[in-house]
Every structure is written in structure tokens, then in C-alpha cells.
Amino acid sequence: MDFFTGVRPLLFSYVLINGILITLQTKEEVLLDMKATGGELGWLTWPLDQGDKSGWEVTQRTLNGSQFYTYSVCNVGEREQDNWLRTTFIQRRPSASRVFVELQFIVRDCNSFDGTSLTCKETFNLFTSESDADVGTTFRKGQFKKVATIAPDEITSKNELRINTETRVVENLSRKGFYLAFQDIGACVALLSTRVYYKTCLATVKSLASFPETVAGGENQALREVSGACVVNAVSEELPRIYCTVDGEWVVPVGQCQCNLGYEEVKDACQECQPGFFKAAASGDKCELCPANTQRLDSGALFCPCLDGFYRAPTDPPSGPCSGLPSAPRDLVATTTQLSTGKLHLSWSPPEDTGGRTDITYSVECQRCEGNVCQLCGEKVRYEPASTGLTDNKVSVSELDAHLNYTFTVEAHSGVSLFASQATPRSNRPPSTSALTTSLHYTEPPRITTMRLVERTSTSLSLSWDVSPRIRLQPRPIRYELTYRKKDDNLDVTTYIVLLLEKNVVQISDLAPGTAYLFRVQALGSDGSPGGSSIEEQFETSPEGRLTQNNTAVIFGAAVVGAAMLFVVILVLFLRRRKRNSHSRQGPEDTYFSSSEQLKPLKTYVDPHTYEDPNIAVLKFATEIHPSHITKQKVIGAGEFGEVYRGNLKMPGRKEVAVAIKTLKPGYTEKQRQDFLSEASIMGQFSHQNIIRLEGVVTKFKHAMIVTEYMENGALDRYLKDHDGEFPSFQLVGMMHGIAAGMKYLSDMSYVHRDLAARNILVNNNLECKVSDFGLSRVLEDDPEGTYTTSGGKIPIRWTAPEAIAYRKFTSASDVWSFGIVMWEVMAFGERPYWDMSNHEVMKAINEAFRLPAPMDCPSTVYQLMLQCWLQDRSKRPRFGDIVNLLDKLLRSPDSLKIIADFDPRVSIRLPSTSGSDGSPFRSVSEWLESIKMSQYSENFTCAGVVTMDHVLQMKNEDIKNIGVRLPGHLKRIAYSILGLKDQTSTLSVFAV
The missing domain is CATH 2.60.40.10 (Immunoglobulins)
Known part of the structure; x- marks a missing residue:
């Protein structure tokens, strides 16, 4: 049967022009290109002699004056088809252990043939076989390994031809070359193009170090280390290195080169400093303009000398400006x-x-x-x-x-x-x-030596005084300053009277009868400067006579001033006491909630299960989306209710965005539909950057869907496992901060998640973490303890607080316990909490006060926070607000993350002596590597001659590096594991203690 029977050829040519002939060769080295060959391909078909049956057939076609060949097979009406098409020998570059196979093909719809529903297929298989030499026409199926089953995304009908493009990876190639083979098992297939290539990291200059073109690594060497060399006139303290990823990208440069003295970086090269500029050290800095008062030398200057008359102090840097001598004060x-x-x-x-x-x-x-x-x-x-x-x-x-x-x-x-x-x-x-x-x-200032009473009456006193004898040598007359006051005056309202005198005698009138006065006199120098004072002397008027009107006025005025001042003092004391009382009435809670943010009315979560009709809750909290606005692209997972797709959402007036689409599998019950949509009713009430965003729902059509934002990196636990050891502690704490911020938002809405775990945290391209999966979540009841009591159901034991396990009591405090487990998962790069212990062992260990040990390289401050989250008394655990504040402080002070918590490999890696988890010794190195999830290094150990566990026990850190283990996290995991192997103490006995 001819593949193209009934298919319009003009459409085929159009697709070839727009789909096949335009290819990009960026960072790709092509080993085989079926379309570009232009001549006979010479591919082998098997079986060689099929009698009346027809297998793969080659067809020559012409497009734009150029010839190209296609292979097709179409035996859909016959049973037990096994038709093979093998390529010619493809020679491999020694370092290319990972190649990509790009296929362009067409598959006919089985429904376009009559009576073939039992025999027609719509897939074919891709195989590969390695060899050190071309075996010619020799063909044995047993030599081939299956790579993948190729299924089309687009099926070709009678009237419309659709071309599919699929790319598959062939890993771990080690011999001189290989063959590809295509197996037909009863499909109608046309193979239009086969292109085999491998990726390379192009020759580049990074941080002033040049690196040669490098073939990208394979699965067992995701990052290939490459050594480089500094460019001319650049130096480095350590050998420059960089890593080539499997996708042909350079990442993680190590050992930065810096331009030498007198040179600066200009477009990946080191160029001499221009005239008038200098550079005094090998660094990444630019050349600096010669500072003030210095000579400007020619290009390439290391420093700028001082001009005549200007100098640098011994403590001045050679690169600093020059200074002149100061002028006079x-x-x-x-x-x-x-x-x-x-x-x-x-x-x-x-x-x-x-x-x-x-x-x-x-x-x-x-x-x-x-x-x-x-x-x-x-x-x-x-x-x-x-x-x-x-x-x-x-x-x-x-x-x-x-x-x-x-x-x-x-x-x-x-x-x-x-x-x-x-x-x-x-x-x-x-x-x-x-x-x-x-x-x-x-000249020494004059000094008063003696003061005496000359005469007194009831209303006046006459005084005189002596000065230092040297005062008589003064060329100018000396003046005096006399000060006096009543002795019994209130000091707060005392009235002083000051007189300036030209002579050393004075008569003071208008005094009160029978009253004591205090006098002090001071001599002023010839320049008006004050001299020495006398001691304070007391003199008293005679008791005869009575008070005059003037005296009465003075006393009355003093009394008025004193009363005014007393009133002011009383008023100040009253205001102070009132302010202190207001402070005493404000408790700690007032202070805590004094910020404007805390005083805002708090939005409270509404449980959709309280609605008599759950559909009303969905309509209230979620946006209805028409299915025509949603495009499904690819299955990315399976949920409790159905498959999860990646797709696009294009709403009218809005930009197209990538989304995740949860679907409800066929045959659902009404209760399953309500439970499925209740998660949307929950998510629709949240609006926070660390909570997964609900785009909308589809409820008014047959196939219900929940549409959320698309998180490119998927679940946090899987993402961390795939990038074990690649992130520093600072970045991991940043992830925890985002999760804690999301949980604080939920707890502020009186909401308990109940299933907080790394598997329910999603990660986007910016490594931003968002809380998701609200299937087990429930609202806090309005009671004194704020608990929710369940009547059964499954509980994730490893993540759940002990009171929630024992009494089914869930609170924000139990979510804090779960957050502590999530912190441990993050620092352990997705390790399973409590490893391979059973749920019963976990509950027993927790009740006996056992807590998870610190992961490798976990900062002490982070582990202490974990232990606070795991306190038995839930009232003593920190709140999410406290956790956010602490993590925020750690991020603002990175030095606080440098102190590492103690790490016990016997507990953390759970490798009792040299035996497996069942107590039996490891039978091989590969079995041991598999137990610590490092099986990708099996070939490295074998090539280095480490083939027994005795050899493993003799290894040191340098030996591990030498066999090709470069990632810091992997290096430490293997090293700590060997340390645990050397220790004959069983991990299980550690737990028992």
C-alpha cells in the first residue's frame, strides 16, 4: 500500500519548505543528515527477502531542483509486522558520548483505512547498536537496544498531511561508532528526515580566560569540567575552570583572571592604561586617572609620581594624590x-x-x-x-x-x-x-582680699574692700562688679542685683530692716577681663523702722513669680504622670499590633464546604473560563482526579500566558466533581506571590478543569534532587523565606494547610517557591485553641506534628512543625525525611524525643530554627511571622550562615557499617552507590579500578575527586558515606539510643 495514496502532494511540498529545510546549527555538530545527503542513502532494510510482502521502501523526490530521499512503510492490513530500517555506520567523535536524534515523519490515521482496526498501528520504535567497525550488511536484531517508542503528535488524514518532529537522546556511547534502526510493527509511516548531532560548548572567553570548544557531557557527566588559560597580560591565582552542560552552555566559571599591573579589561582582553591613567595592582578594576598634583606618564603606567613641591606621606597609598605643605595659622x-x-x-x-x-x-x-x-x-x-x-x-x-x-x-x-x-x-x-x-x-588680674562693713541703718548698708597690692601698678583705673541678694530668698526665684563701680566703696539703700544680705565683689582688669572674686560675705540691716512701699512691691512681685513657677512645675508633673499611665495601659499586644499594617482589617478565609451548594462557592471565588481560550500542549503529571497538562491561556484583551491545567477524568461522580472544584474555591481566595495563583475554572462544560499559573521547574523536592549540591545555603534560605511568607499569609487568614511538604511546593524559572495543593487543607474553627478535628482520613506521618497524629488536632502550630520538615528537605536537597524508616518507627522515634539530624552543610542558625519548629509543646513553637523575620535577618547578614551545624553521617546517610538497610553486606560497589543515589558514578569507580567495597574503604577525598566526582554536594555525600562505612556502629542502634 502506498503511503501517499489520497494525500495531496502540494501540501506535502509546502510543509517541506516551511518545516524541513530551515534548520539551525547553533552549537551542534552533525554526524548524519538524511536530507542533506542528496544521493543514495544506502540504508539496510530487513528482512532482506519478504516475498510478496513489502517492508521499508526508499522514494526519491525532487524539491526546488534538489533531490532528497524518504523511507516509508505501510503494511497496515497484515498481522505481525516486523520491518527494520538500519542506517549506515555513524562514526562518533571520541568525546561525544551523548547524541541527539531528530526525526521528521508522517503517520497515517488508522481510521483512514477500512478494516484495519485490529492490525493498524500509529507508532514505530527507535533502536541503536554500538560497534567499533562497520559490519556491512550483517544484521542481528539482538545487537540493538531500544531507545524509545515514537508516537506522533499530529495524525495525517486522507486530505491533510501533518509532519511531526521528535528528538530523542542516545546516552552513554563509548565505542567508535553506532547504527540507528527503525522498527515498524504495523503502522503507515513516512520517514522524511533523520538528523544525528551532538552539542558542543563553543570556544569562548569568560572572565579573561579562554576555553576551547568542548563536547557536551552525557547523563553520567552532566557538567564537564574544562580548564582554560588567562588571556595575554592577565593572571590568576588558580587555574581557570568552567563547566560545559549537556545543553552546550558554559556555567560556573572558577578562578577568575585579572589584568596585570598597568592593564585593564577591554572586550575580553587586557589593554594598556591610556596616558594619564595608571593601575597599581593586578585586579579586575579599571585604570584610574592620575590623582591631583601628580605627573601623567605614558601608557601602561603603574603609578603617578608627585609633581615638584608635592609629596606623599609614608602612610599614604602609592595610588593616592600628592599633597603640599600647609600655610601658616x-x-x-x-x-x-x-x-x-x-x-x-x-x-x-x-x-x-x-x-x-x-x-x-x-x-x-x-x-x-x-x-x-x-x-x-x-x-x-x-x-x-x-x-x-x-x-x-x-x-x-x-x-x-x-x-x-x-x-x-x-x-x-x-x-x-x-x-x-x-x-x-x-x-x-x-x-x-x-x-x-x-x-x-x-599682667596678673587684680584680686579682692578683704570686705568689711563701714556703716548700717535699717534701710542701708555701707561697704568697702581691699585689692591685691599689685593693683596699684596698673596704669588704668580698675572697676568693680558688686552682686548682692537676700539671704532667705527661695533659690528658685532669687533676685540678684548687680552694680558696676569705679571705687572700692559703696552705700546701698532701700534695703529691708532687720534683714541679712549676701554680697560678692569682683575686680575687673584694665582690659575689662574678670579678675579674682572675694568670698561671699553676709551683712544685716538694723531692725528699727518698717517696710516701705517699694520693699512691699518687691516682695509681692517675688511671691507672684514663685506662684507662677510652682504652677508650671505641678502642670509638668501631671502631664508626665498621665503619659506614664497611658504607657502602662498599653500591653505587649498593643505594641505588637501598633504598625499600620497590623491595624488593617484582616481578610478571613471562608470554607467552601460551609456552602449548601458547593457550585456557589466556585462561582464566588473563581473566574469561569471558556474552553476555547485554553490550549493543552503536553501531559506533565497525574493528580488524584485526572491528568495535569501544560498549556496556554489566551483571554480576550490579555497576553497569552503559560498555565497548568488540571482535568477531571471521565466517569467521575458528582461528589468527585465537587471535591475537585473545591480546591479552586480555596485557591481563589488567596492572592500572594508565594501562593500558587488560580487563573480560573471550567465548570459549565462537560470536561471540568482547574487552570493555575505554570511553574516551570515543578515540585521542589524533585527539583532539589535533580540539582543536588548546586545551590549555596544563602539561596536555599531564600527559598525557605518565600515558603514561610506564603504560610504566614495563610495563617493570617485563619487557615491551616495540613499537607505542607516539599512535594507540594512548586518552583518557577526564577526559583521562586509557591505553596500549592490544598486538597487536605481546612479552615481553623473559631474556638479558643483554633483547631480543626478530623474524623479520619490519611495523614502524611513524616510531615505531621505529633499532636495532629495522636488527636487529629490541626493548627497553624502543626503547620509550623511541617515547615520545619520542609526546611530539612530543602537543606538535604530533597532527601526523604526519616529515610527508609516505617511510619510506625517514625512515630515511635518522635515520641522518644528523636529529631532529624542536621543535613550536610546546614548552617547552625537554620538547624536551630528547625528544632524550634519541632518542639513538643506546640505553644512554644515560633509563629510564621517570627520565622519570616528570622529568615529575613539571616538573608540580610550572610555571615550568620557560615557556622555549620554538626553532621553525623551515621544518622544522616543511614549506612550501618558496610551493610545494606537489611543488615546484609553490600555485594558490590554499584549496589552501594545505588543506596546513596550516586549510581551515575558507577562507571567512574570501575574505570579507576575501585571494584570492591574494600577498595572503597581505602579511598580519601582526593581519590574521589580524581575519579571524576566534581560537584561539591556529590563529593561530600560519597565522602561522608565512606566515613559511615568505616564506622562499625549501626545507625539503627543510634536511633535506639
Whole structure:
């Protein structure tokens, strides 16, 4: 039967032009291209002699003046078909252990043939066979291994031809070449194109290191390590390395090269610094512009020397600017103190030009002159705080003698002042040793020595006083400042009276009879500066006479002022007490809920099971989608109710998005339909970036569907297993933070998940984790404990809190316990919690206070949080809000993740001595590797001659690296496993303890 009978050939040609002839060769090395051969293919068909039967047949066709060949077979009406088509010998590049087979083919719809429903097939099989040489026409089916069953996505009918393209991977090739074979078992198939290729990582330059073109690795070597070399004028502390992925992509460069001194990175090369620029060290930095006051050299400069008259201090970096010498200080001023004798204050302004420096200090030098003879003041004069190394522009000088001339010299210094002797002063700038000199004649201020009463009446007192005898030498008259007050006045409202006098006598009138007064007098120097004070003296008026009107007014005024001040004091005390009482009434809960976010009304979850008609809940919380807006593409899994597809959703007025489509399998009951759609009623109430987003539902048509956002990386546990050891702790903690944020959102809505596990966390392309699968979830009842009591049903024991197992009591605290298990799964890269222990063993161990040990390389702070989540008393477990805050702090302080928790390989890997889980010894290395999920390295161990368990026990870390185990996580897993093998203590005995 001819394959193309009844099929329009023009359509076939059109598809060939648009589907076959346009191919991309990016990072692909082609070993076989059936379409590009152009001549006889020489492929072998088997059986060689079929009598009247026809097997695979070659057909020559012409398109756009070029000839190409196709193979087809169409024995759909005959039983027990076994027709083989084998390619010619395909030689393999030694390092290409993984090749891709791209097929373009057409399969006829069995319904287009009459009476063939029992014999017609719509699939065919792909096989491969390795060989070190071309075997010619020799053909034995037993030499071939099946690669895949090829099924079409599009079936060709009588009137419309549809071309399928499928790509399959052939792994672990090790011989010089191989054959491909196609087995027909009763289909109507046309093979239009077969292309065999392998992927390479193209020669590249990464981080200034060049790497050669490299063939991508296979399943047993997902990342192929490649060594490189630094480009010209670049250096590296360690040999540059990079990894080539199976998809021909370069990832994880190690050992970054850096441009040498005087060179900078420009377009994957190291180029000399331009004139006027420099670079003083081998680094990834750019060349820097020569700093201020330096010479600009030619290209490739390592540093910029200082211009004449400018210097670098010994502590300055060679790459820093150069500085000049500071100019002299300005405006030196000397003042005497108010109460002391023989003490001066010197102050000055900073230099106008600091030379471009900030480390300016000052020194003060003192000279005393008697007549025409001057000499240094010596140690008698004291300076506060010091005479040298001053950073402030002032100093106090004491122990000076009266009636002598003193000269003070202030100098400015900087870090480059030591070069002053080598400097040549320029006319427009003084050197750093320039100083400001001020001369002054210091005279000791006058001092009051004695105060006495001359005369008194009932309303007046006459006083006089003596001064220091040296006051008579003063060329100008001295003034006095007299202060007095009543002795019995309230200190808070005391009235002082101050008089300035030209003589050392005074009469004070209008005083109160029989009243004591306190007097103090102070002499003022010739320059108006205050001198020494007398002690405070008491004198009393005579008791005769009576109060005058003026005295009464003064006392009345004082009383009014005192009353006003008392009122102010009482008012302040009242306000303070009121504020303190308001604080005492605000408890910890007030403080906790004081933020604006906490004060917002909280949205509460509504249980869809409370609706009498569950369909109403679906309509209320979920958007109805018409099936025409949904396109299914590929099955990606199977749920409790049916298959899960990847597809697209194109709503009117919105951009097309990728979605996951849950379907309800045929033959469902109404209860199954309601249970299926109840998950949508739950999801539709949530809106958070770490909760899986519901796009909508299909309920008004025969096939019910739930449409959610599509998470490209699937379930978290499987994703972590596939990338074991590839993520640092910081990134893993980031994943936990997202999960915790989602759970905080749920608990804030009074909602319990009940099935929180890594398998129910989905991961997108940005490694963002989102909580999903709300099949077991229930709302918290409005009771004091906030629990939900179930009446049966399955419980995921390994993830469930002990009180939930024992009493079927589920709370947010039991979700926190489950979150601790999820944290352990994340840090263990998808390891099964409690390993191969039975559920009964798990419950027994938990009740005996056993807790999961820390995974490998788990930060101590993260493991401590796990243990807090697993506290037996649920009231002491942290809340999700606390967990989010702690993880947020860890992410803001990455150094807190550097301390690693203790790791016990006997418990964590569960390898009792050299035996398997049943206690019997491992029979082979491959069996041992399989037990720790490292079977992909079996060939590495065999090639290295490690073929017995005794050989394994003798291995060290360096030996493991040398056989090709490069991923840090895999290296540690195997190393810790060997450590556990060497320890004769059984893991089960550890649990028993």
C-alpha cells in the first residue's frame, strides 16, 4: 500500500519548505543528515527477502531542483509486522558520548483505512547498536537496544498531511561508532528526515580566560569540567575552570583572571592604561586617572609620581594624590580666664591652604622676655591639653608670671611636613613650617582680699574692700562688679542685683530692716577681663523702722513669680504622670499590633464546604473560563482526579500566558466533581506571590478543569534532587523565606494547610517557591485553641506534628512543625525525611524525643530554627511571622550562615557499617552507590579500578575527586558515606539510643 495514496502532494511540498529545510546549527555538530545527503542513502532494510510482502521502501523526490530521499512503510492490513530500517555506520567523535536524534515523519490515521482496526498501528520504535567497525550488511536484531517508542503528535488524514518532529537522546556511547534502526510493527509511516548531532560548548572567553570548544557531557557527566588559560597580560591565582552542560552552555566559571599591573579589561582582553591613567595592582578594576598634583606618564603606567613641591606621606597609598605643605595659622588671639590667676587662652584660625590634607596638627612654642633677653619658657609653663600634636585650634597656658612679656609661636603641621627641609618655598605659598607669632605683656588680674562693713541703718548698708597690692601698678583705673541678694530668698526665684563701680566703696539703700544680705565683689582688669572674686560675705540691716512701699512691691512681685513657677512645675508633673499611665495601659499586644499594617482589617478565609451548594462557592471565588481560550500542549503529571497538562491561556484583551491545567477524568461522580472544584474555591481566595495563583475554572462544560499559573521547574523536592549540591545555603534560605511568607499569609487568614511538604511546593524559572495543593487543607474553627478535628482520613506521618497524629488536632502550630520538615528537605536537597524508616518507627522515634539530624552543610542558625519548629509543646513553637523575620535577618547578614551545624553521617546517610538497610553486606560497589543515589558514578569507580567495597574503604577525598566526582554536594555525600562505612556502629542502634 502506498503511503501517499489520497494525500495531496502540494501540501506535502509546502510543509517541506516551511518545516524541513530551515534548520539551525547553533552549537551542534552533525554526524548524519538524511536530507542533506542528496544521493543514495544506502540504508539496510530487513528482512532482506519478504516475498510478496513489502517492508521499508526508499522514494526519491525532487524539491526546488534538489533531490532528497524518504523511507516509508505501510503494511497496515497484515498481522505481525516486523520491518527494520538500519542506517549506515555513524562514526562518533571520541568525546561525544551523548547524541541527539531528530526525526521528521508522517503517520497515517488508522481510521483512514477500512478494516484495519485490529492490525493498524500509529507508532514505530527507535533502536541503536554500538560497534567499533562497520559490519556491512550483517544484521542481528539482538545487537540493538531500544531507545524509545515514537508516537506522533499530529495524525495525517486522507486530505491533510501533518509532519511531526521528535528528538530523542542516545546516552552513554563509548565505542567508535553506532547504527540507528527503525522498527515498524504495523503502522503507515513516512520517514522524511533523520538528523544525528551532538552539542558542543563553543570556544569562548569568560572572565579573561579562554576555553576551547568542548563536547557536551552525557547523563553520567552532566557538567564537564574544562580548564582554560588567562588571556595575554592577565593572571590568576588558580587555574581557570568552567563547566560545559549537556545543553552546550558554559556555567560556573572558577578562578577568575585579572589584568596585570598597568592593564585593564577591554572586550575580553587586557589593554594598556591610556596616558594619564595608571593601575597599581593586578585586579579586575579599571585604570584610574592620575590623582591631583601628580605627573601623567605614558601608557601602561603603574603609578603617578608627585609633581615638584608635592609629596606623599609614608602612610599614604602609592595610588593616592600628592599633597603640599600647609600655610601658616591665622588670627592668633590671647585672652585671660575669669577666675584664675596666671592663665591664658590661645586660639587661632586654621591655615588658608591645608595642602590638600586633613591630618593638620598644631604646636605651640612659648618665650619669656625680661628687658632685651628672651628665652624659652621651659617646663614651668603648663599647656592644656598639650603643646604639640594639637588637633583643635586652641590651647590653655598657665603658670605665667605677672609683668613679663611672652611670645607665643603657633606652627601648622601635616603628614608631609617632614619633607619641609627638602621643599623650595614658592612666592605664592608659604612652607609648612611658617608660623604666626604674637607678643603680649601679661599682667596678673587684680584680686579682692578683704570686705568689711563701714556703716548700717535699717534701710542701708555701707561697704568697702581691699585689692591685691599689685593693683596699684596698673596704669588704668580698675572697676568693680558688686552682686548682692537676700539671704532667705527661695533659690528658685532669687533676685540678684548687680552694680558696676569705679571705687572700692559703696552705700546701698532701700534695703529691708532687720534683714541679712549676701554680697560678692569682683575686680575687673584694665582690659575689662574678670579678675579674682572675694568670698561671699553676709551683712544685716538694723531692725528699727518698717517696710516701705517699694520693699512691699518687691516682695509681692517675688511671691507672684514663685506662684507662677510652682504652677508650671505641678502642670509638668501631671502631664508626665498621665503619659506614664497611658504607657502602662498599653500591653505587649498593643505594641505588637501598633504598625499600620497590623491595624488593617484582616481578610478571613471562608470554607467552601460551609456552602449548601458547593457550585456557589466556585462561582464566588473563581473566574469561569471558556474552553476555547485554553490550549493543552503536553501531559506533565497525574493528580488524584485526572491528568495535569501544560498549556496556554489566551483571554480576550490579555497576553497569552503559560498555565497548568488540571482535568477531571471521565466517569467521575458528582461528589468527585465537587471535591475537585473545591480546591479552586480555596485557591481563589488567596492572592500572594508565594501562593500558587488560580487563573480560573471550567465548570459549565462537560470536561471540568482547574487552570493555575505554570511553574516551570515543578515540585521542589524533585527539583532539589535533580540539582543536588548546586545551590549555596544563602539561596536555599531564600527559598525557605518565600515558603514561610506564603504560610504566614495563610495563617493570617485563619487557615491551616495540613499537607505542607516539599512535594507540594512548586518552583518557577526564577526559583521562586509557591505553596500549592490544598486538597487536605481546612479552615481553623473559631474556638479558643483554633483547631480543626478530623474524623479520619490519611495523614502524611513524616510531615505531621505529633499532636495532629495522636488527636487529629490541626493548627497553624502543626503547620509550623511541617515547615520545619520542609526546611530539612530543602537543606538535604530533597532527601526523604526519616529515610527508609516505617511510619510506625517514625512515630515511635518522635515520641522518644528523636529529631532529624542536621543535613550536610546546614548552617547552625537554620538547624536551630528547625528544632524550634519541632518542639513538643506546640505553644512554644515560633509563629510564621517570627520565622519570616528570622529568615529575613539571616538573608540580610550572610555571615550568620557560615557556622555549620554538626553532621553525623551515621544518622544522616543511614549506612550501618558496610551493610545494606537489611543488615546484609553490600555485594558490590554499584549496589552501594545505588543506596546513596550516586549510581551515575558507577562507571567512574570501575574505570579507576575501585571494584570492591574494600577498595572503597581505602579511598580519601582526593581519590574521589580524581575519579571524576566534581560537584561539591556529590563529593561530600560519597565522602561522608565512606566515613559511615568505616564506622562499625549501626545507625539503627543510634536511633535506639
